[in-house]
Every structure is written in structure tokens, then in C-alpha cells.
Amino acid sequence: MPELPEVELVRRALAQEVEGVTIEAVAFSDFVVNGHQIGRRTIVKEDLGAFGPRVHGAAIRKIGRRGKYLYFIMEKSGEVFHMISHLGMSGAYFVRDSVESITDANYRKHWQVVFRLADGRALIYCDIRRFGEMATVGRMGDFPPFTRMAVEYTDPDSLPEFLDRAKAPANSNKAIKAVIMDSSVIPGVGNIYASEALFTAGILPTRKAGNVSVARLVDLHRAITDVFNLSIESGGSTISDYRGVSGEKGSMQDRFNIYQKKTCRACGGPIRTKTIATRNTFYCTRCQR
Numbered sequence: 515m516p517e518l519p520e521v522e523l524v525r526r527a528l529a530q531e532v533e534g535v536t537i538e539a540v541a542f543s544d545f546v547v548n549g550h551q552i553g554r555r556t557i558v559k560e561d562l563g564a565f566g567p568r569v570h571g572a573a574i575r576k577i578g579r580r581g582k583y584l585y586f587i588m589e590k591s592g593e594v595f596h597m598i599s600h601l602g603m604s605g606a607y608f609v610r611d612s613v614e615s616i617t618d619a620n621y622r623k624h625w626q627v628v629f630r631l632a633d634g635r636a637l638i639y640c641d642i643r644r645f646g647e648m649a650t651v652g653r654m655g656d657f658p659p660f661t662r663m664a665v666e667y668t669d670p671d672s673l674p675e676f677l678d679r680a681k682a683p684a685n686s687n688k689a690i691k692a693v694i695m696d697s698s699v700i701p702g703v704g705n706i707y708a709s710e711a712l713f714t715a716g717i718l719p720t721r722k723a724g725n726v727s728v729a730r731l732v733d734l735h736r737a738i739t740d741v742f743n744l745s746i747e748s749g750g751s752t753i754s755d756y757r758g759v760s761g762e763k764g765s766m767q768d769r770f771n772i773y774q775k776k777t778c779r780a781c782g783g784p785i786r787t788k789t790i791a792t793r794n795t796f797y798c799t800r801c802q803r
């Protein structure tokens with residue numbers, strides 16, 4: 515599943531390709547159409563009859579990111595709205611002349627939404643497992659996941675907000691790993707970067723948040739910030755299904771200290787695994803307390 519750095523890289527690549535371009539037509543795959551016919555709202559989380567006409571003829575003014583969501587600021591006949599997109603487990607965008615020019619056969623086969631652009635190209639959303647989501651809203655605040663989301667890690671208020679929310683009484687008995695994966699504490703931390711940041715900060719993922727001192731939480735926020743920035747510089751991590759807009763692979767997976775490792779790089783001891791917040795967690799009991 516792409517986490518914040520991978521989504522940020524998608525945003526940067528898409529911004530270069532499609533900002534300023536107008537959408538001339540929208541097409542949906544049979545998976546999406548059939549899903550909607552049986553009331554499942556596959557990928558597009560609003561009626562196709564509303565989504566299609568709204569996006570049709572809209573100019574993509576800017577592409578932003580909130581946590582693991584992309585948002586496209588759209589403008590049509592003087593009205594501004596947002597198209598919000600989550601890549602789910604395996605979503606990917608391609609900008610190509612046509613679906614046929616996507617070289618990866620698995621993605622090509624699983625195209626889901628095609629936005630035909632005025633310059634002749636197409637913005638193509640592919641999703642093999644179809645856990646991705648797309649919807650339009652008038653204002654960002656109209657989208658429920660954004661209402662409780664903490665500010666971005668790059669915002670100067672991120673650290674004080676992180677401390678306040680991680681120290682909230684409701685979180686004191688929860689594992690610190692589960693707490694940092696909550697977007698109301700800090701947005702965008704998924705399973706991989708939670709394990710990596712906790713290792714860097716020397717904090718055991720199972721430790722109750724209430725038993726982590728403020729000084730150590732400051733270290734943890736720093737570790738999250740550093741691992742996000744390092745991953746973005748490294749082109750993100752490519753594990754399982756994730757690919758960038760042009761199909762390239764990142765190299766962050768080569769820089770992991772603990773995720774999917776057997777031996778600790780710092781002390782040489784065995785790395786342990788445990789399920790926390792439904793996800794497999796990697797840690798070293800010698801280096802993390």
C-alpha cells in the first residue's frame with residue numbers, strides 16, 4: 515500500500531503532467547460500471563451519473579496531497595471543486611496516449627477510469643485490487659476523512675499537535691504504533707514507516723502511548739519526518755504493487771532498517787514480528803524500549 519512518500523511522488527509527477535489541462539471525456543471500466551449497478555460504488559464513491567458530468571469539461575488547476583489522499587483542484591465555468599483520490603492498496607495513475615500504451619500488462623488490464631485530456635493524452639487510473647477511492651466535493655472540509663486529520667508533517671504546528679494528540683487520554687492505553695498510524699495524530703504514516711520511525715526513535719511499538727515521555731515523542735516525530743523525507747528523495751519504496759506515474763521503481767526499500775528484515779542492523783540481534791493494529795510489525799527488543 516502506498517504511504518505518504520509514495521503518494522507525494524505521484525502528486526509531483528502528475529502535477530508536472532496534467533496541471534492546466536482540461537478533461538474532455540471520462541470513461542469507466544466494466545468493473546466500475548458493474549459494481550455501481552449492484553450498489554457497490556466500486557472506486558467512484560458517488561453516482562457515476564453525477565461524477566462523470568461534473569468532471570467533464572473541468573480544467574485541472576492544481577494537484578495537492580492531504581495525508582495519503584490526492585486532491586485535484588478543478589475549475590469549470592467559474593466554479594471550483596475538488597476531486598479526491600485515494601490509491602487504496604494498488605492504485606496507480608498513468609499519463610499516456612491510450613490504455614494500450616501502458617506497458618505493464620497487469621495495470622493495462624485493470625484500468626478503471628480514463629480521463630481523456632484536451633491535448634490528446636489520457637490520465638488513466640488503474641487499480642488491480644480495486645480498493646482505491648475517487649469522489650468530488652465542493653470544499654475540502656466536505657470530505658469526512660479531512661475533518662479530523664492533523665496538519666501535514668511539514669507544517670510548523672505538526673509537532674505540538676502530534677504531542678497533544680498522542681498524549682490525549684483516549685490514546686494512553688493504545689500501542690504507540692497504532693497511535694502514530696492514526697491520521698488525527700499525524701497523517702500518512704502506514705505500516706512500513708511506522709516500523710522504521712519507531713526503530714530510529716528506539717521506541718518499542720507495543721509500548722503504551724501514555725508511557726512514552728514527551729522527549730521521546732519529540733524524537734519520534736523527528737524520525738517520522740526524516741523517514742518521509744528520505745523516502746521521497748529515494749523515489750519511494752517499491753514493494754508489491756506500487757509503481758510511480760511513469761512505471762519507475764523507487765529505492766527506499768533498500769534503505770529499510772527493520773521492515774521485513776531478519777537481523778538488526780544496529781546490534782545484530784534477531785528482529786521480532788508481531789501483529790499490532792492488524793498489521794505485521796518489525797522491531798528489535800535490544801534497541802527499542
Ligand SMILES: [Zn+2]
Nearest residue numbers: 778781798801
Ligand atoms: Zn537491535
